Amino acid sequence: MHVDARELDNNTLIEGDLCIVGAGAAGISMALDWNKSGKKVILLEGGGFEYDSEIQDLYSGNSTGQRYYPLRSCRLHLFGGTTGHWGGMCAPLDPIDYKIRSWVPDSGWPITPVDLVPFYTKAQKLFELDSYNYGLQYWQEKYPGLTPFPLDKDVIWSKMWQFSPPTRFGKTYKETIVKSPNIHLYTYANLTNIIANDEVNGIKQLIVKNHGGKIHNVRAKNFVLACGAIQNARMLLASRRQAKNGIGNDKDVVGRYFMEHLEVKSAELWLKKQFSTELYTFDYSTRKPRAELALTEGIQEKTRILNGSASLTPLAIAKQQTPLIDVWSNEDPRISFDKLVANFRKSREKNYTGKDENNNRAYELFTRMEQAPNPNSRIILSDEKDALDVPRPQLHWELTELDKYSIRKMYHILGEQIGKAGFGRIKLEKFLWDEYDNSMPEKLGGGWHHMGTTRMSRDRNKGVVDVNCKVHGISNLFIAGSGCFSTAGAPNPTLTLVALSLRLSDYLKTS
């Protein structure tokens, strides 16, 4: 069932069993999991089914620290959320990502990989992926041409990725949601305040607004915030009617530990002779799985670095591409997206003729690395307010010495292993030459992956949600999405955030 909240009478009371705020990857996955469950599920979406500039503007904000994409355009505010422009790259977290690592402050999840496996399997289907299998051997049986570089397996492994079509949740699941007998989708219902009970240990209701000035109240047994890591933190911080620091923020952790993936061109790989790189290069037409070069758990531990991987792109193509942080600079996500596509297209059309021998011998190595958890990297509220009178978010993206050290060290190890194997050499980008330089280059971007602002921890001083994604100290408020990540891991977060949301959904059904 679908209701446009703009058409409701002012001050309508909406009631249900479960209220999910946000119809993106996390919110829609959860709602689908409750389809035909007999429970009344309220799914609130701030936007509509199509892009609306006025709605998108509610995402505007400023950022300081490490250069970042415009907050207005790095997420999408409509039904389907940011799946409307995502790339479809999927891989699960690695076992090491869940562990406490002595060299990574505040590392470790309170859950294990085993806890997520059944939900990864379900998430695969939502993204129209193959089976939940990320082992190289499995894919080699399907594609015999996938040959890894002859490198020491104790040091380097091939981390496999699968590619979603990519599934646009807004298009793919609209009909199921709208026709569902028990899912009540309200569009143009923007959360503006979370109202707690007098003891501030439970949520009484939510206030939603739209640009027409209508205000509605939403009541449910349980509430789930699924608006994305920036917006979830912003809404908790902005709900100060009963708690002066915001809901769930007694310990001043909400908004802290903002994490992104460190994505930057870092080196060139020069092969002595042509070598099959089918395993490592992305095929746009088939979107078949590919691998990235990653360091083993043992070597990460030995060298005390973060988890990351390196992808390969033919150098002739990569050299023509502008850094993503420069391409995605427009406040309008549609313009930024078009520029991104044009950036990829131009380099492929103009420069990859296949005649130049170097096309098959030289590759760009592009880093994708987790950011070390850092409480100073955070979302706070700005003094400025949006059109619905909610303070705008301000991002302070702060990186640490460990982040830079890890990237540099990863390429030294890769270079040594490739040299030892005798099939090529690595040339590092200039920003990695000076071992005493801990700054990050301006060309470093993120993956548009926002994580950690409501992180999971058993310790209320270190996290906002518990192992079940319930906000500490609030009996019926839960968070879905990558904001709950304790550490970022190396892979893109979408698959994991949906798995984690499905786990939350399962918990709510059974508890």
Added chain:
Amino acid sequence: MKRRKFLLLSLFGLFISLVAIWYYKYKSATGRDLRHPLDLTEICDRRTLINIGNTYRKLTDENNKKYLEELLYENAGMSDNVIKKLLKTKVTEDFDNGNTILIDGWLLSITEVRQCALLSIAEEK
């Protein structure tokens, strides 16, 4: 008697010439091997190798042909094959032991960088 002496002298002269030719050929071949890092030559052009050598010489005190040759030869003897094998092994061992250096962004084995340094010295002459 005169004829016999002539023949002996001629044979001696021929022997000396052959030795000289062999030695000259050996020396130049060995020198070439020393100056040309095997793997790196297949990746970088000559100019890049010389630049790597120049940078290394500026960074270190290894700016002397004889000294560099000593470091590269070790106790390899004089055979062509031996020196090639030795250098190849040394390069692999360098990477294995972390005996590497970053020159102009290239992560290289110390041995092959010394070879580049020899090449850059030879180029100056």
